[in-house]
Amino acid sequence: MLRYFLKRLGGAIPTLFIIVTLSFLLIRIAPGGPFDQEKSLPPQILANLQSAYGLDQPLWVQYTRYLRSLLHGDFGPSFRYKDFTVTELIGQGLPVTAEIGAAALILALTLGMLVGILAALRHDRPADYTLMTLAVAGIAVPSFVVLPLLGLLFGIYVHWLPVAGWEPGSMRHLILPIVTLTLPPLAYVARLTRASFLDVLQRPFIRTAFAMGLPMRVVILRHALRPALIPVAGYLAPAVASIMTGSLVVESIAGLPGVGRYLVQGALNRDYTLVLGMVVLYSAILVGMGLLVDLLYAWLDPRIRFER
Amino acid sequence: MTETLWGTARRRLLANRGARISLGIIVALVALTVMGPWLNPNRVETLDWSFVAADPGFVHAHWFGTDRLGRDLYVRTLAGARVSMIVGLVASAVSLSLGLMYGAIAGYVGGRTDDVMMRIVEILGGLPLIFFVIFLTVVFGRNEYLLFVSIGAVGWLTLARIVRGQALSIRRQEYIEAAIASGAGTARIICTHVLPNVIGPVIVYATLTVPQIILLESFLSFLGLGIQEPRASLGTLIAEGAGEMEAAPWILLAPGAFLTLLLVCLNIFGDRLRDAFDAGTRR
Numbered sequence: 001m002l003r004y005f006l007k008r009l010g011g012a013i014p015t016l017f018i019i020v021t022l023s024f025l026l027i028r029i030a031p032g033g034p035f036d037q038e039k040s041l042p043p044q045i046l047a048n049l050q051s052a053y054g055l056d057q058p059l060w061v062q063y064t065r066y067l068r069s070l071l072h073g074d075f076g077p078s079f080r081y082k083d084f085t086v087t088e089l090i091g092q093g094l095p096v097t098a099e100i101g102a103a104a105l106i107l108a109l110t111l112g113m114l115v116g117i118l119a120a121l122r123h124d125r126p127a128d129y130t131l132m133t134l135a136v137a138g139i140a141v142p143s144f145v146v147l148p149l150l151g152l153l154f155g156i157y158v159h160w161l162p163v164a165g166w167e168p169g170s171m172r173h174l175i176l177p178i179v180t181l182t183l184p185p186l187a188y189v190a191r192l193t194r195a196s197f198l199d200v201l202q203r204p205f206i207r208t209a210f211a212m213g214l215p216m217r218v219v220i221l222r223h224a225l226r227p228a229l230i231p232v233a234g235y236l237a238p239a240v241a242s243i244m245t246g247s248l249v250v251e252s253i254a255g256l257p258g259v260g261r262y263l264v265q266g267a268l269n270r271d272y273t274l275v276l277g278m279v280v281l282y283s284a285i286l287v288g289m290g291l292l293v294d295l296l297y298a299w300l301d302p303r304i305r306f307e308r
Numbered sequence: 309m310t311e312t313l314w315g316t317a318r319r320r321l322l323a324n325r326g327a328r329i330s331l332g333i334i335v336a337l338v339a340l341t342v343m344g345p346w347l348n349p350n351r352v353e354t355l356d357w358s359f360v361a362a363d364p365g366f367v368h369a370h371w372f373g374t375d376r377l378g379r380d381l382y383v384r385t386l387a388g389a390r391v392s393m394i395v396g397l398v399a400s401a402v403s404l405s406l407g408l409m410y411g412a413i414a415g416y417v418g419g420r421t422d423d424v425m426m427r428i429v430e431i432l433g434g435l436p437l438i439f440f441v442i443f444l445t446v447v448f449g450r451n452e453y454l455l456f457v458s459i460g461a462v463g464w465l466t467l468a469r470i471v472r473g474q475a476l477s478i479r480r481q482e483y484i485e486a487a488i489a490s491g492a493g494t495a496r497i498i499c500t501h502v503l504p505n506v507i508g509p510v511i512v513y514a515t516l517t518v519p520q521i522i523l524l525e526s527f528l529s530f531l532g533l534g535i536q537e538p539r540a541s542l543g544t545l546i547a548e549g550a551g552e553m554e555a556a557p558w559i560l561l562a563p564g565a566f567l568t569l570l571l572v573c574l575n576i577f578g579d580r581l582r583d584a585f586d587a588g589t590r591r
Contacts, residue, residue: 015431026447133326136579140571142523144530144543145564148550156554163554245438249530253550263439264531267446275446279439 001298008294012287019283020070024063027272053077075277080269086277089262094281096166097251097258100174101243104181108239112186113232116193117220123198131190138187144249147180151253164255177250184246185239192231200228226300233296237289244282314508320584327580330573337570341389350380352387353538361556372562376552384540385562389570391541395456396522402460403521404514407467412502414468415475417494426472433465438524445533455534459524463517470513474506512578512585519574526567542567 041049050056054065069076075086119131154176155163166173200206201224209219247260255261259278266274321327349369350356356368356378364373364381372381414425441458448454478484478501487497522542528534529543537544542563549560 018431023443026443136575137572140519140523140575141568142526142530142571144527144546144550145568148546148553148560149564152553152557152560156557245527248438249527252531263442264533267442268532270446270449272446275443279443282439 004298005291005295008291012291016284016287020067020280021063023276023279024066027276028059028062053079070280075280076273078266078271078274080266080271080274086274089274090259090277090281093257093259093262096256097244097247097260100178100181100250100256100258101240101247103174103178104243104246105185105239107178107182108185108189108243109232109236111182112189113193113229115186115190117197119190119194120197120201121220128194132194135187135190138183139191141183143180143184143246144253146183147176147250147253150176150180164253166254166256173254173256177254177256180250181243181246185235185242188242189232189235189239192235193228196228196231197224200224203227230297230300233293233300236293236296237286240289241286244285317581317584321580324580324584326576327584330576330580333569333573334577337389337566337573338393341386341393344386345383348380348383350383352379352383355379361552361559364558364562373556373558375548375556375559381559381562385542385545385566388540388542388545388563389566391535391539392522392525392543392567392570395459395525395535395541396518399456399460399463399521399525400514400518402456403463403467403517404510406460407464408471408503408507408510410464411468411471411473412475412498412506415472416479416498416502418476418479422472426469429465429468438462438527441524441528442531442533445528452535452539455525455528459521459528462524463521467510467513467517471506471510474509475502478502478505509585512581515581516575516578519571519578522567522574523571 047056054062057065066076073087075090078084078086078089081089115131115135119128122128122131151163154161161175162173163176164173206219206224209223214223244260247258248264249260250256251258251261252264259281262274263278263282265271266278345352348371356362356370356374358378359368359370359374360378361376362370362374362378364371370380370382372385374380375384410425410429414422441462444454444458445451484497484501487501492500525534526541526543526546529541530547532544532547535541535544545563546560546567549557549563553560
């Protein structure tokens, strides 16, 4: 198990390194500098700015310097939010994003698996069709339509929940964003679970279990559930990606001070270091999720563990 | 052989009610997008100052109402839908051609080339590609052609995997052997024998990338990183509407409903189409 983990880790670290390097190079070869503005700056000020940010150094010096500071958790200064480092901005935003993201992920996984199992047990009956049609809608309807509609419904027409805004510690402001983030992965997990459950239920060992006279509940919980969850575990990393992508719009619409909103603002302002830092952060999270998924696989399916 | 495959697929597809309904709605939406603007006297750029943020109604033929600047929403929604659809089709074509070439080479050549090429796809597939697209817009500025390319560059990964799988199985067929025996080069075999034979099933999967790409484009435009004013796509219209929804919800509802309907139908139709071709997944 440990060897397997180390092997996967050995694959993940170069991936991350390549991402950081490519992103860094892309930003440096981009046309136009970070200090391009409507009015061009006096050359002396420009030179001062460039040396303050270390941009007058040769490329490889900048690169090694960036790598070294990354290893210390330092993403460098933000070009647009003066007086803030990217690390500080991430430190402010990440807890908010992590809170709504984790809530959405847990809800999507548990509810999604429940719905999927329910649909599989009612296979080819009205309940199955209804749930799966809803799931297609859940996948297809974009979050930037869902959230404003929910806001219109629950915030403006019936006044149950705030449309947007954020107060520290206030759950009420987070409900609509969390629901919006939950829907697409929930629908996807439900579809995956249903398909893999139907698949597993046809296997010989399940037939044997039924033939032995075990009750439905025992067959499902003890025998069918674990192999049926393997595809769902594989969806974990895409689910996190989907939630992180969704958090960009959700935070922007609802006005939550999370990293997604900083990324959008950074992109609109062409804040190079902020966007670079965000891309590195998001990639690290995703690569980490990929590792976690591999471990989950190995736990769910012993064949993978012993393969190599 | 091919005839019957397509024949049974068509029969299965048309036997499915969901497929028929969604196809009907897609055709209707496309027809509306192409011809709809002529049915209405209002033009996209016209500002009607006597009807600013007006309710939907029949006065001045503002069927879906108007926005903050008095622009007619019916015409604007259809114009936005046209942009979204064109982006969806062009970017899908970009990903289709990329995926076809890449997958065919990897699958046909095989061996170490295949390992390396598929490892690259695997790595890219693990990346947050939407952030990569956003990153590109930051680096190169907001440019619509770049938008096509970068969105298309995101969509090709799955297609490359599918094409490779197909090409792997085609590699062992007798006609390939015959082509090699008659002295055809690798490039020639890929172009004249492998590609034509994988393209059928692949186009089926490509129909599923169209809604994904439309969604991605609207997403970027919604955030202000895609299509720029004065041009509009469904995403920019929805963003505009979301800001005005308290006073004038129809500015959100018109493009939102159009996009939702389009995406749901494209997804259902793509799913059914894939099922119709793929007997294995039919239950």
